[in-house]
Amino acid sequence: MDKVVRSAAEAVADVPDGATLAVGGFGLCGIPSVLIRALLDAGTQDLEVVSNNCGVDDWGLGLLLQEHRLRRVVASYVGENKEFARQYLAGELEVELTPQGTLAERLRAGGSGIAAFYTRTGVGTQVAQGGLPWRYDADGTVAVASPPKPVETFTVRGEAHEYVREEAITADFALVRAAVGDRAGNLVFHASARNFNPLCAAAGRVAVAEVERLVPVGTLDPDAIHLPGIFVDRVVALTPEQVDDKRIERRTLRDGSPS
Structure with a gap:
């Protein structure tokens, strides 16, 4: 095709x-x-x-x-x-x-x-507990915050740890x-x-x-x-011109100063 x-x-x-x-x-x-x-x-x-x-x-x-x-x-x-x-x-x-x-x-x-899957990354933080600011109001208060995520305990290689569920x-x-x-x-x-x-x-x-x-x-x-x-x-x-049109995020010169 x-x-x-x-x-x-x-x-x-x-x-x-x-x-x-x-x-x-x-x-x-x-x-x-x-x-x-x-x-x-x-x-x-x-x-x-x-x-x-x-x-x-x-x-x-x-x-x-x-x-x-x-x-x-x-x-x-x-x-x-x-x-x-x-x-x-x-x-x-x-x-x-x-x-x-x-x-x-x-x-x-x-x-x-x-x-979904479970990971230890974020356990014990707002990633799992919720409350991360997703959107602010114009006055700087939090309008929308992240919800809490399910956390369960699993035993892996004989050690029990908490894992957060990610969708x-x-x-x-x-x-x-x-x-x-x-x-x-x-x-x-x-x-x-x-x-x-x-x-x-x-x-x-x-x-x-x-x-x-x-x-x-x-x-x-x-x-x-x-x-x-x-x-x-x-x-x-892509055309050759489109292929060559690339940018660099941050360029640092030999003396350490940004260009």
Whole structure:
């Protein structure tokens, strides 16, 4: 089955207002910047985004954030985006901060059909007990707080510990970026881009992948494929200019000063 579509605009044309998106990438590494830009150009709004982080002020998901297209973000790290912090503290954005490994496992569970799982991460903290500010009022008071989560005791390797139950995450659409892909949607990711992209793709009901290099079906060694095409619905082949258009979150010079 040929899953290649003609453009990023066509690939995201049916993403409706109010949709939930799982967006791959790690920092600015492996983010689907072309698909994000297509969503921006389409005017899609009121989105809930699940992603490790929310880009920076002028790149990646930060572009959607600047235009107030996001209503809710589930993420583990947001420290590189000043506009994100401003909207969150002003009560303009709902934010569910999640431990990074827990976020990855919630996405993996969603893609695997597992409803929930138990982890020791967050036991004894507000992650389990509830009360983390999800949304503020304009006056700085907490309007929406995280609920408490079930905690149970299990014995593992002869030791009893408390574990908090975390629910799986699924999304209406997934947007990911791969280094190499074929026309059937089989994908290969480069280095750290593999951290969240495969998990997001599997968790999305419709997964859209932008690929830096498109190859014919049968070219990829089956053992080298990181994500089978069964998880991918649409493939967008990037131009050389789009492939080269990448950003660095923070650059430090030899003397230690930021550039």
